[in-house]
Amino acid sequence: MLNRSFHVEIRTPEQLIYEGDVTSIRAPGVEGNFEILAGHLPFLTALDIGEIRIRESETPQLMAISGGVFEVLRTGVTALVETAEWASEIDVERAENARDSAQAELAANASDLNRPQVEAALARAKNRIKVAHNL
Amino acid sequence: MATLREIRRRITSIQNIEQVTDAMRVVAAARLRRAQENINATRPYADKLDTILGHLISRMDTETEALTHPLLEERELKHVCIISVSGDRGLCGSFNSNVIRTTTQRVQHYQDGGADVTLICIGRRTHEHFDRRGYDITDAYTNIFRNLEFQTAVDVVHEFEHLYVEKKIDKVEVIYNNFKSAILQTVLVEQLLPLVPEFPEGDTLFLDYIYEPGQIELFEMLLSRHLNMQMWKVLLDSNAAEQAARMAAMENATQKAKELIDELILQRNRARQTQITTEISEIVSGAAALEG
Numbered sequence: 001m002l003n004r005s006f007h008v009e010i011r012t013p014e015q016l017i018y019e020g021d022v023t024s025i026r027a028p029g030v031e032g033n034f035e036i037l038a039g040h041l042p043f044l045t046a047l048d049i050g051e052i053r054i055r056e057s058e059t060p061q062l063m064a065i066s067g068g069v070f071e072v073l074r075t076g077v078t079a080l081v082e083t084a085e086w087a088s089e090i091d092v093e094r095a096e097n098a099r100d101s102a103q104a105e106l107a108a109n110a111s112d113l114n115r116p117q118v119e120a121a122l123a124r125a126k127n128r129i130k131v132a133h134n135l
Numbered sequence: 136m137a138t139l140r141e142i143r144r145r146i147t148s149i150q151n152i153e154q155v156t157d158a159m160r161v162v163a164a165a166r167l168r169r170a171q172e173n174i175n176a177t178r179p180y181a182d183k184l185d186t187i188l189g190h191l192i193s194r195m196d197t198e199t200e201a202l203t204h205p206l207l208e209e210r211e212l213k214h215v216c217i218i219s220v221s222g223d224r225g226l227c228g229s230f231n232s233n234v235i236r237t238t239t240q241r242v243q244h245y246q247d248g249g250a251d252v253t254l255i256c257i258g259r260r261t262h263e264h265f266d267r268r269g270y271d272i273t274d275a276y277t278n279i280f281r282n283l284e285f286q287t288a289v290d291v292v293h294e295f296e297h298l299y300v301e302k303k304i305d306k307v308e309v310i311y312n313n314f315k316s317a318i319l320q321t322v323l324v325e326q327l328l329p330l331v332p333e334f335p336e337g338d339t340l341f342l343d344y345i346y347e348p349g350q351i352e353l354f355e356m357l358l359s360r361h362l363n364m365q366m367w368k369v370l371l372d373s374n375a376a377e378q379a380a381r382m383a384a385m386e387n388a389t390q391k392a393k394e395l396i397d398e399l400i401l402q403r404n405r406a407r408q409t410q411i412t413t414e415i416s417e418i419v420s421g422a423a424a425l426e427g
Contacts, residue, residue, distance in 0.1 A: 011180045013285045013367050031347055044344040046356045071187055
């Protein structure tokens, strides 16, 4: 395939996760998944919890993210995400524990339950498990 | 005058203190280095976020849209929320007491103006101080600096953001130690809400984006992210400042211990010499008495 490549940078507040040239990137927009190829018009969108899939060559690389901003300029793509983990580095056991404890908390429904926060934690844990299994 | 044995005992105990403070200095130095790396790692993300916000604002009809956003709305001050950021531990000079003092002053200031003040305490030191004195504390975060995570900043913001949008509080302020350099930390009072929009001017050559979802939804989302980032920067800064303050305090303490040991060694030598002199003169006079 003679795909043109373009520059991609993926950052969290804590570190640079990925920087390099790719031929395509797929990301979870708030209005559905989308895929960007070289030569895309300037584009700004919000990202949901989900997976980013980048393709440098034939094999895609996967990571789990938890929401952020996605900007396409002619100079390249920048994704600013709050958390990001490569699929291969996800600790499935820890994610499953996080999922189970969040579910238990929701089920217990204590009076001081911070529902949106626990639900968000649950969604993040489920996403990590899913992405790890997609590898 | 202290006996030789007493002086020796003091020297040993101060040497022990010196060892401890010196070890603490080394640990603080290592943590400071890590804290500084964290600050540097955050900068590109923060800059990029501000640039995107700048681009977006330059494309918006600021009069009608941006300035009516709930997080930018200025209101009469009835309820103020102050976030007081200290450390979890002491032995770091005036690091904690400066924050506590400034917080007390600000609370007084707002109460004099007729507003209610609630506190969010970050770090065990401020929490203990204000809890004991019966301040109105909505939430406290302790022992977060050992393993600082971005999620903590998000949680803190989550705590006050919706209260502001629901108009239960009219201003949010954060008080923390700003990390200027390894030798200079100053207490800063920063306003978090209402947000003061100051972002880099959008590039004039910049053409518009395609937006998904709409411009206003994105703007709202970016403002929230910007707020998370502000809080994160505060936590990182305070953490670095704490380590720097502790490093300086421990260096001082080690220095003082060394001086004290030097002085005590002089005293010890003098005492020993006196003792020897006394012994010799006793022997000499004893011998003289025998000869006599």
